[in-house]
Amino acid sequence: MITAGIDVGSVSTKVVLLIDDEIKYLVRPTGWSPRDAGLHAYQELLDSAGCNNNDVSGVVGTGYGRISLPIIDKAVTEIHCHARGANYLVGQGGLLIDIGGQDSKAILMNERGKVVDFAMNDKCAAGTGRFLQVIAAALGVDVSELADLAENRQPLDINSMCTVFAESEVISLLAKGSDKRDIIAGIHRSVARRVWGMASRFGPAQCVIFTGGVAQNHDVRNRLSQEAGCPVIVPEISQMAGALGAALYARELKK
């Protein structure tokens, strides 16, 4: 059986084709139109897998652009899709933290990947991918370089929770001659603290499962592990958890 999951996030669009137990996936920037981004990425993945929409027995959409997709059989929120996908990838339940482009979530799930409770950041961007993007730009480095730069550095205190103020705080630290790498380490620690502050309601945890784009940053990962006081597991394709979860929901739909 082939099913698909389309996760249209604010920054990137992720598509998963689940061909029996084989996972094929694709990530594309969302750009201006969530609808087009979703449809194009889906078509592209179908093409590269050598099949067409008729071969797919179910499509589930998730992410903020989920409702704009005309081809889906059902929309399921990212909270439930992330849990389902992460659970499939790591084969266990527990506390899941997902940090995406503009929001972060803490999800408590059972051993089958069913959501028990969840929390999400409110309005502000602190502790999200967007926060890291803004800081990286202020420091003149690429987001992908952040982790290596900060590794094993002594984090500086960053006190501002708000992205805009944190940016000016970073700039004034630079002006004072602080080391860029210590600043980044400080930023990473503040993201970890912020997110753990939200997730700790469901803690203490034996271990934390960490997904979403920011999970690819190994320095944030280590600092999260320090804050949480437990190991952090990052599945290999952590960014795909939501789309994979959607594809798994699509599989159930057609049973």
Next chain:
Amino acid sequence: MRPESMKIFDELRNLNVLTVQNAKREGKKVVGCYCTYTPQELILASGASPVTLCGTRQEPIPAAERDLPRNLCPLIKSSYGFAVTAKCPYFEAADVLVAETTCDGKKKMYELMSKIKPMHVMNLPQGPKGEEALVAWAKEMNILKDWLAEKFEVEITEADIRKAIKLMNRERSAMRNLHATTKVKPAPITGVDLLVSVWTKGFNINKEDGITLVEQLTAEIEELTAKGISPFTNETPRILLTGCPVGFGSEKVVRLLEESGASVVAFENCSGYKALDRLVDESENKDVMVALAEKYLNIPCSCMTPNEGRFDLINKMAKEYQVDAIVDLTWQACHTYNIEAYAIRDYVQNQLSLPYMHLETDYSESDVEQLRVRVQAFLELIQGE
């Protein structure tokens, strides 16, 4: 199908303004109130008409932020904004204002507002328990009575107060019956409609007409129930809303819940049922001021410490309305409800074994999509996705 009487309520919003203005022309005094702690009986006994002025709309907030901190509950900012912009016809119509020392934000805002119109602020005890609190609050009732008598140059007799108590109890009973219509499964009307009708009612200064209208709406809704008509199904998750006051213009969470497939059947907040649960004791041998003090002091608002009554009321309403989950709404920067959310979560999840979600937001539309994700994920959770 929407009850026909709802149309009357829709129009009432404009009609109420005319009623107030006409009453003014006939020399009637109007008293603006901000909170369910205001003993409307005393206002009625003075021959004046009470109107509720709690701000529930976003529009006047920028104007309020010229004087008030941005990081303040939107209800306070909206209320103040209406006062300074002269855009609320009810505020304009009010001869005097009556308020209470409830949360810190409100009481400090009142200091500023009192420069715009004559205002009397009642000293509300911090907690509902103990003889001293009751004695103090009964005394405040007397002070208010004297203030009103002086302002309006009238004499307020015990008989006037007793008459007003009866009238207010009748109004409360009528409102209670209206709320009770959604106890059936599935609810015959939407939560948004229930909210709008309850809210609009607050601006109707003609109590007798208001009672008749509410009774008419209730009867009509009951007919819908008898015919089995409902916008929902038996499977629609039933929600109890608790937390900060919600009104027309600030109903976004109620709307989101219902757009996402739930039915809001019960409003525990003070704009809903909170202040209706208890009537004023009408017994002739009881001191009227004590009777009033007892009723009002027992409103389980979060500005009371401790506020155990809220747990009992949530428990009772959750059962009576057969709810599937509880949503606790906090307006941004409302410390009392925000902090109380911790204890409410614990109580709802562990004592009532019901799903619970806490939302913190303001009146703006900026976070609607974010909230939608949360609301939908919560409903998926209830429905065992």
